[in-house]
Each structure stands twice: as structure tokens, then as C-alpha cells.
Amino acid sequence: MRALEIYRSAPRYVAARAAGGRMPGLLVGAMAPVRLVTRERPAPSGRGWAAARPRLSGICGSDLGVVTGSTSLYFSALSSMPFVPGHEVVAELLEDCEDLPRGTRVVVDPVLPCAARGLAEDGDPCVPCTAGTPNLCDRVTVGHLSPGLQTGFCRDTGGGWGEQLSVHRSQLHPVPDDLPDERAVLVEPLACAVHLARRAEVAPGDAVLVSGAGAVGLFAVLALRELTAAGSITVVAKHERQVALARAFGATDVVRPSAALGGVRRTTRAMKVSPSGPGAASGGLPEVLARTGAGRSAGAAEFLLGGVDVAVDCVGSTGSLDLALRATRAGGRVVLSGMPAPGADLSPVWFRELTLAGTYASRGDAFAVALRLAASAPLDGLVGGRYPLHRWREALDHAHSAGRLGTVKVCFDARDRS
Amino acid sequence: MTRPGLVLEVDDRTPPLLVHEGNGFRLEEFPRGTRVLYPPESLPAVPDVEAAITRALLEPIDSEPLPQLLFPGMRLTIAFDDISLALPQMAAPDIRQRIIEQVLTMAARAGVNDVELVAANALHRRMTAQELRTMLGERVFRSFYPQGKLTNHDAEDPAGMAHIGMTDHGEHVEINRRAAESDLLVYVNVNLVAMDGGHKSVPIGLTSYKSLKHHHNSHTMMRSRSFMDHKASAMHHSAWRMGRVLKDHLKIFQIETTLNNDCFPSTYAFLQKREWEWSIRDQASMLAARRGLSVAPASLKHRIFQGIRAPYGLTGVAAGEVEAVHDATLARVHRQQLVEVDGQSDVMVLGVPFIGPYNVNSTMNPILAACMGLGYYFNSYRGKPVVRQGGAVILYHPVEPAFNQLHHPSYVDFYDEVLSVSTDPAVIEAKFEEQYATDPWYVHLYRTSHAYHGVHPFYMWYWISHALDHCGDIVWVGGDRRAVERMGFRSASTLQDALAMVQGSVGASPSITYLHNPPHLIADVR
Numbered sequence: 027m028r029a030l031e032i033y034r035s036a037p038r039y040v041a042a043r044a045a046g047g048r049m050p051g052l053l054v055g056a057m058a059p060v061r062l063v064t065r066e067r068p069a070p071s072g073r074g075w076a077a078a079r080p081r082l083s084g085i086c087g088s089d090l091g092v093v094t095g096s097t098s099l100y101f102s103a104l105s106s107m108p109f110v111p112g113h114e115v116v117a118e119l120l121e122d123c124e125d126l127p128r129g130t131r132v133v134v135d136p137v138l139p140c141a142a143r144g145l146a147e148d149g150d151p152c153v154p155c156t157a158g159t160p161n162l163c164d165r166v167t168v169g170h171l172s173p174g175l176q177t178g179f180c181r182d183t184g185g186g187w188g189e190q191l192s193v194h195r196s197q198l199h200p201v202p203d204d205l206p207d208e209r210a211v212l213v214e215p216l217a218c219a220v221h222l223a224r225r226a227e228v229a230p231g232d233a234v235l236v237s238g239a240g241a242v243g244l245f246a247v248l249a250l251r252e253l254t255a256a257g258s259i260t261v262v263a264k265h266e267r268q269v270a271l272a273r274a275f276g277a278t279d280v281v282r283p284s285a286a287l288g289g290v291r292r293t294t295r296a297m298k299v300s301p302s303g304p305g306a307a308s309g310g311l312p313e314v315l316a317r318t319g320a321g322r323s324a325g326a327a328e329f330l331l332g333g334v335d336v337a338v339d340c341v342g343s344t345g346s347l348d349l350a351l352r353a354t355r356a357g358g359r360v361v362l363s364g365m366p367a368p369g370a371d372l373s374p375v376w377f378r379e380l381t382l383a384g385t386y387a388s389r390g391d392a393f394a395v396a397l398r399l400a401a402s403a404p405l406d407g408l409v410g411g412r413y414p415l416h417r418w419r420e421a422l423d424h425a426h427s428a429g430r431l432g433t434v435k436v437c438f439d440a441r442d443r444s
Numbered sequence: 445m446t447r448p449g450l451v452l453e454v455d456d457r458t459p460p461l462l463v464h465e466g467n468g469f470r471l472e473e474f475p476r477g478t479r480v481l482y483p484p485e486s487l488p489a490v491p492d493v494e495a496a497i498t499r500a501l502l503e504p505i506d507s508e509p510l511p512q513l514l515f516p517g518m519r520l521t522i523a524f525d526d527i528s529l530a531l532p533q534m535a536a537p538d539i540r541q542r543i544i545e546q547v548l549t550m551a552a553r554a555g556v557n558d559v560e561l562v563a564a565n566a567l568h569r570r571m572t573a574q575e576l577r578t579m580l581g582e583r584v585f586r587s588f589y590p591q592g593k594l595t596n597h598d599a600e601d602p603a604g605m606a607h608i609g610m611t612d613h614g615e616h617v618e619i620n621r622r623a624a625e626s627d628l629l630v631y632v633n634v635n636l637v638a639m640d641g642g643h644k645s646v647p648i649g650l651t652s653y654k655s656l657k658h659h660h661n662s663h664t665m666m667r668s669r670s671f672m673d674h675k676a677s678a679m680h681h682s683a684w685r686m687g688r689v690l691k692d693h694l695k696i697f698q699i700e701t702t703l704n705n706d707c708f709p710s711t712y713a714f715l716q717k718r719e720w721e722w723s724i725r726d727q728a729s730m731l732a733a734r735r736g737l738s739v740a741p742a743s744l745k746h747r748i749f750q751g752i753r754a755p756y757g758l759t760g761v762a763a764g765e766v767e768a769v770h771d772a773t774l775a776r777v778h779r780q781q782l783v784e785v786d787g788q789s790d791v792m793v794l795g796v797p798f799i800g801p802y803n804v805n806s807t808m809n810p811i812l813a814a815c816m817g818l819g820y821y822f823n824s825y826r827g828k829p830v831v832r833q834g835g836a837v838i839l840y841h842p843v844e845p846a847f848n849q850l851h852h853p854s855y856v857d858f859y860d861e862v863l864s865v866s867t868d869p870a871v872i873e874a875k876f877e878e879q880y881a882t883d884p885w886y887v888h889l890y891r892t893s894h895a896y897h898g899v900h901p902f903y904m905w906y907w908i909s910h911a912l913d914h915c916g917d918i919v920w921v922g923g924d925r926r927a928v929e930r931m932g933f934r935s936a937s938t939l940q941d942a943l944a945m946v947q948g949s950v951g952a953s954p955s956i957t958y959l960h961n962p963p964h965l966i967a968d969v970r
Contacts, residue, residue, distance in 0.1 A: 288857055
């Protein structure tokens with residue numbers, strides 16, 4: 027079968043890490059540790075597995091992180107190369123999978139916990155899986171599968187960016203007939219957003235900041251509005267379409283990154299403090315420093331006394347996390363949704379006694395809720411690009427510039443050979 | 445002999461005319477037939493200013509002489525117009541210094557010990573110590589400032605405000621407590637334009653948001669026609685009602701001064717002359733200034749223009765009862781600034797200069813530029829606007845989206861947040877004003893830093909509401925396109941382009957009037 031494959035290449039990894047952020051065009055050229063290959067169909071051993079054919083598979087920020095080498099090395103132990111990426115998948119079963127007959131359209135919860143690794147059957151599942159939190163499984167490196175935190179990071183399962191993958195019954199959620207593929211492919215990121223909304227622990231009337239208006243940020247807004255009684259939701263968005271969508275999904279205010287702290291301050295009536303002194307003239311050393319990453323980690327940037335009750339970082343960049351920390355009130359909660367980057371100044375966590383909470387993948391009935399959202403929310407047109415596998419360079423390029431191009435989600439359609 | 449104002453009709457012999465545009469100017473060729481309004485030449489200055497002040501204090505209008513109002517043990521408060529006047533700033537010594545020195549001398553002779561001075565800055569920014577020192581002189585500054593007896597008015601100090609009462613229109617009258625509880629309040633005014641003075645001094649300069657919102661709102665501003673004629677201005681009507689309530693509670697000794705049109709020093713004399721009368725020296729100065737400004741960095745241009753000090757001459761000083769004094773003041777202002785104009789035109793052209801009341805030692809951001817052009821210059825008329833209903837206004841200014849973070853923090857948010865939602869003054873007022881006016885951070889900066897009050901940009905926008913309602917088209921020449929669009933206007937590169945753009949509302953051959961301002965003028969449109 028044909029599939030896109032991420033493979034281990036130290037030179038390409040180093041090159042991508044050095045240049046990826048600055049010159050994304052290079053990533054889809056000779057430097058990318060990605061290749062289109064013909065490889066064996068995945069066939070994991072163990073009960074509950076079945077072959078499936080991806081119909082659509084989204085390109086996620088975490089996929090781009092792997093391609094650009096910006097993902098933390100922490101995750102290198104949690105994947106097995108070479109692997110076929112793609113964990114946002116709507117697929118069609120090519121064979122019966124326990125109670126699900128062949129031909130069933132399914133969306134895949136990509137987490138590979140004890141159940142998928144044959145560890146539940148042997149009576150020794152890990153504590154998180156026993157507790158009903160399989161997204162926090164402790165055994166993602168063992169069992170009858172190679173290490174891999176998710177489908178799309180494990181060499182044995184394949185992924186959505188190939189013509190076939192293997193799926194475990196515990197991962198599958200049948201898709202209603204009337205839900206088109208373009209909406210179904212959004213169910214996995216929507217499920218993550220549902221989980222995010224729950225992890226955010228938003229109290230009625232709380233002021234919330236969502237930093238970032240890519241797919242993660244937009245779906246976070248949607249889920250927060252649907253599942254919580256949040257008061258104001260301020261969204262930080264760069265691009266025009268993101269602004270419009272954020273409003274459509276329930277944001278009360280949408281601000282540009284440069285005006286984000288001021289926007290939150292206005293909404294929450296907080297006090298703004300500058301390391302150069304309140305109201306001091308501009309142009310001082312702290313202000314110059316604040317424009318640099320080094321300056322931010324040195325605590326040179328302005329911050330709020332007061333601010334939102336809950337901030338959600340949906341970008342994963344240093345600047346975005348830094349904003350979330352500086353804009354949250356004392357005792358507030360900062361939720362990390364994007365894969366975090368290093369370098370943020372953690373002083374507010376200490377001084378403001380912030381609670382820092384992660385939100386990874388999803389659990390419980392998040393997929394069921396996400397399927398309902400996928401059917402009812404105004405999601406038409408969010409899939410802004412469908413590419414066959416052999417046009418992977420264009421697809422990644424498009425995904426990398428999605429915000430600027432007004433696209434929310436770019437997908438591969440492995441069935442398309444045109 | 446001072447020549448009166450002039451209405452020039454541009455013909456083939458008319459040279460290019462000077463048009464202000466922020467920290468610079470240009471020479472513009474106007475279409476033939478354009479009317480150009482030039483202010484009257486400067487009236488002769490009072491030869492002996494000290495004597496004129498003394499005479500005003502000793503021979504006031506409808507009031508006892510000042511010495512008779514002073515007695516030992518009394519509480520005396522002297523309030524004075526803040527740095528928003530005069531424009532440009534007055535060359536030292538400032539007229540306020542000269543008057544206050546005489547008032548203090550009389551108070552000392554009368555044995556008055558409890559004297560305090562307060563800058564009537566209302567919701568404007570607090571003046572810095574250096575600005576107070578420059579305005580009032582070293583002697584006054586050192587005698588009062590270190591003891592905390594020379595202060596800026598603080599409209600957000602609950603303990604520092606006194607509620608006086610209500611007008612018969614239900615308007616709150618609230619002023620500075622020290623002033624309200626004084627045996628005598630002396631108010632020292634600089635009446636640069638006809639809008640100032642009278643009951644606009646105390647009821648506005650020493651008041652609070654609670655009181656100001658009765659007349660500083662879009663509805664009242666829309667019905668103020670014009671601000672230069674207090675009898676036709678709804679805003680002034682409200683201030684006058686408040687002043688009359690105040691009059692029953694507080695003895696006010698009003699001192700009003702009027703200035704001539706000498707608003708540029710000799711280096712820039714060409715800026716206030718008629719172009720065809722420029723001497724060789726004027727032309728050389730103009731060319732040197734143009735060349736210099738064309739290569740100077742923005743910060744240097746800003747310093748050059750902010751450094752201009754006007755050698756204003758005093759044309760008169762009157763003291764006594766507020767309304768009687770103000771009538772005398774208005775007569776002198778009109779003599780200096782009125783230009784008779786025969787009928788309205790289709791298009792009005794304005795050059796917005798480098799300074800307005802709220803960017804002294806600061807930056808003229810887009811909102812202030814709009815206020816200066818469409819609030820003050822547009823409204824600088826008596827009778828009816830220079831431009832007809834549905835006509836077009838063409839303004840010159842760079843409209844750079846640059847803000848002084850120290851002075852104008854709420855302007856930044858107003859520009860980013862409010863104007864992106866609406867540019868309709870009434871909508872803005874309903875949706876955002878209260879939030880900004882009561883925002884604790886803005887209040888904090890107003891009270892402790894040198895920031896304009898959070899609500900101040902709203903007032904700037906209300907000032908232009910009459911122009912927005914009256915004009916069919918508003919186009920900025922040479923302005924930053926994004927900033928102009930943000931404010932809901934259109935931008936053009938040249939006057940010809942601007943005229944082409946407004947053809948829809950005024951036709952292909954519109955009548956055009958250019959206000960050659962500053963020096964200040966009031967178009968008396970018949």
C-alpha cells in the first residue's frame with residue numbers, strides 16, 4: 027500500500043529544527059523527514075483489530091510539529107519510527123471488527139492504551155486505564171504494539187496518511203449515515219476540545235481567554251460555549267477568517283495578538299503592570315526586551331493584576347503560553363492544549379498561584395459529544411483542502427499556512443489517485 | 445492698522461497655498477475659484493500687560509474689586525486653564541503666571557494665608573511638575589508646589605469632589621471640593637477661541653465624569669451649532685445652567701484673557717502670512733523648513749514642532765462676574781478671529797496642524813487628528829457651517845496610527861476595540877462609554893500618572909458627531925489608509941483624487957472653501 031512515512035533521519039531532523047520555523051517552504055522540500063512509500067499493510071496481532079481504509083485524514087498541528095522538528099524530544103520515546111502519521115481519521119472498515127460489520131464508517135480515537143495493547147485482557151491494565159482515563163495510559167510503550175502514544179505515531183498501526191491502517195475496536199466510534207466525511211474528520215479534534223472544556227473547569231460567568239484560533243482554538247471556543255456557562259470568551263486570532271469563525275463559534279471578543287493583553291485587560295477591568303513601571307514612557311530596556319523571547323523569559327513583558335479566570339493556550343508557542351500566564355487572575359487556571367514549547371516565564375504561576383492544567387486527547391463520552399457537535403455546529407467549509415497522498419508537499423505547505431490562507435483544516439484523501 | 449480677515453478667490457495669479465499636515469506642511473495648488481479664508485491680522489497687543497492686569501483686578505465688571513474680596517482667615521483657591529491652552533504653547537512668561545502673581549500679591553497684602561492653586565484639567569491628563577513650573581513661573585511654583593498647594597484637579601478623588609446641586613434639567617453639578625468650599629474662587633482663563641471661558645471654565649474645568657456626561661455626549665454635541673457660539677451650543681447651554689447653580693453657592697471671580705494671532709515665532713513667520721506677501725526671507729525660511737523637514741526623522745520633526753512657542757500678544761484682560769466678563773471677552777475674540785463668508789460651499793478643505801489641545805508635548809494620534817479637523821475646525825463657524833449639508837470635507841494629515849502610551853492609553857484601546865466595532869458616536873456611547881469611564885486601570889493612570897481619563901477618546905469622537913451628521917463625504921489627503929479606514933473615512937493621495945472621490949456628493953465642479961488655519965479664525969457664514 028502507499029503511505030506517507032515519517033522516518034528517522036538525524037540530518038533532516040536537525041535541518042528541520044533549525045530552519046523549519048523560519049522557512050517552512052524548506053520543510054516540504056528535500057529537508058522534510060517525510061516520504062511517500064509503498065509499505066506492508068499494518069497487521070497488529072491481538073484481538074479486536076481490524077483493517078480500515080481512511081476516507082479523510084486531517085493534518086494536525088502536532089503532525090506539523092513532527093515534520094518541522096519542533097516537537098519536544100520528550101515524545102521521541104513515545105513513538106516508533108518509521109510511522110505513518112494521521113490520527114484525525116474517518117475510515118471505513120475493510121473487515122468485521124467485533125460487533126461492527128465491514129463497511130461501517132468510523133472515526134478513530136487514536137489513543138493506544140492498555141486495551142489496544144492486549145494488556146487489559148491479561149488482567150494487568152495500568153491505573154489510569156482502570157480509572158477510566160485511558161488517554162493517560164502508562165503503558166503506551168509496551169504490550170504487543172511498538173511504542174506509540176497514538177495511532178499516527180506507532181509503526182505497527184499505520185495512520186490516516188496511508189491507504190490502509192489498523193484500528194482496534196476500543197478506538198472506534200461509528201459515524202451516523204447523515205454525517206458527511208468533511209464533518210466526521212473533525213470529530214477527533216472536536217473530542218479533544220470537549221475534553222479541554224471539561225479540564226478547563228469553567229465556572230458559570232467565568233471570563234475565559236483562548237489563545238489561538240486555529241482548529242484547536244476554534245473548536246475550544248465551540249466546546250466551551252456548548253458545554254460550560256462561561257461568561258466572556260476572548261479569543262486571540264491573527265487572520266480575518268479566524269476572527270469571523272471565532273465570533274460564529276461563540277467568542278465575545280476577538281483580539282489581535284498584539285492587542286491581546288490590552289483586550290483581556292479591558293474585558294476583565296484588570297490593572298496592567300509594566301516592568302518599566304505603570305504608565306511609564308515607552309522605549310525603555312524592558313520594552314525592548316519584551317519583544318524578544320529572551321526578554322519574555324526574563325519577565326520583561328507587561329502583565330495583568332486581575333485578568334481572566336481561565337486561559338487556554340491553543341497554540342503551544344512560548345509567546346502564547348506566556349500570554350496565558352500573564353493574563354490570568356490570581357488563583358486562575360491555565361490550560362495547555364497545544365503541545366507546549368519551552369521558554370515561557372513561569373513567575374506568574376508562583377506569584378499568582380495559578381493552576382497549570384494539561385489536556386491531552388480525550389476520554390469518557392467526549393467522542394459521543396463530539397459527534398453531536400459535528401452534526402449540529404456550523405462547520406461547513408472548515409475543511410479547506412483535500413489532497414491525494416502524492417501531493418503531500420502542497421498539502422503540508424497549505425496546512426502550514428492555513429490561517430493565513432483562511433483554511434481551518436487540510437486533509438489527505440488517500441483514495442484519490444488523480 | 446490691522447487688516448481684517450480676507451476671503452481670497454483663487455485665480456491664475458494665486459501662488460500655491462500653504463496647508464498644514466501634522467508635523468509638516470505642503471504647498472497646494474487649489475482649483476480656480478476656490479475661496480480661501482484668511483484670519484484677520486494680529487490685533488495690536490496691550491502695551492503694558494502688568495498694568496492691564498492690575499486695572500482688570502481693581503476695576504472688574506459687575507463685581508467688587510479683587511482686594512475687597514480678600515480678607516484674613518479666608519480660604520482662597522486659584523484655578524487656571526491647563527496645558528490644553530494656548531496652542532502652540534505660549535512663550536514665557538505665560539499670561540497665567542502674570543495674573544496669578546498679581547492675585548497672590550493682593551492676597552498677601554490682605555493677609556490671606558490659606559491659598560491653593562489647582563490646574564483645571566477636568567478629565568485631561570495631569571500636568572507634570574515641569575509643565576506647571578513653566579506655566580506659572582519659578583516663584584509661584586516653588587512657593588506652592590512643594591507644600592502640595594499647587595495641584596492638578598482630580599475628578600476621581602471621591603473625597604476631593606463636592607456635589608453642589610442639580611440644574612432644572614436634572615444635571616448634576618459637582619466640582620472640586622477645595623474650590624467649592626473656598627470663600628473665593630479666582631479662575632484664570634486663556635480665551636484662545638470663542639468656545640472657551642464663561643461657564644465653561646469652572647463647571648467643566650473643575651468637574652467630574654458624573655457632571656460632564658450631561659453635555660459631553662453624542663446627542664448634545666450633535667445639537668451644538670456651533671461650539672464657537674455659546675448661544676447656539678447645547679453643550680454651552682448645559683454648562684451655563686450648571687454655572688448658574690454654582691453661582692448661588694460659590695463666589696467666583698473670573699479673569700479672562702484674549703490673545704492676538706501671533707501664534708508662530710519669527711522663524712516661522714511665513715506660516716501666518718498670506719503667501720503672495722512672503723518676503724525673500726519668508727520664502728527662504730519656508731524653503732529651508734521644507735528641505736529640512738523632508739529629510740528629518742519623525743522624532744526630530746516632532747521635537748521641532750512641539751518646541752514652537754507662540755509670542756502671543758495680550759489683546760485684553762477682563763475680570764469680575766462670569767457672564768459679564770465673558771461677553772467682553774467674546775467681543776475681543778470675534779474682533780480677532782471673525783471672517784465674514786458669503787454662503788456655504790460644497791467642499792471644505794482643512795489642514796490639520798501639528799498641535800491640538802490634547803497633544804501638547806505628546807502625539808497627535810488619529811482620533812485627535814479627527815477631533816482637531818472635524819471637531820474644532822469644522823465647528824469654527826458662526827451661523828452655519830462653511831460646508832453645506834451633505835457636502836464634503838477634505839482634510840490633510842498623515843493620520844499615523846501612533847499613540848503616546850503615557851498620555852493616551854485608553855485611546856489605544858478605543859482605536860483597536862471600539863472603532864473596529866462602530867464609528868457611530870451614539871452606538872459607541874451606548875455600548876462602550878460606561879466601561880471605559882469606570883475602568884479601574886484608566887482611573888488609576890489618570891490619577892497617578894499623566895494619562896487622559898478613560899472616557900476622553902469618547903469625547904473626542906462626540907466632538908465630531910456634528911460633522912459626521914452634516915457631511916456627505918469625508919476624505920483625508922496623505923493619511924495612513926488603514927487608520928483612515930478604521931475611523932470610517934476615505935483616503936486620497938492628492939487633492940485632485942479627493943475631489944474626484946467626492947464627486948458623487950458634490951458634483952464635478954463643486955464650490956470649494958479652504959480654511960487657512962492656524963492662526964485661528966471663525967467663519968461668520970451669512
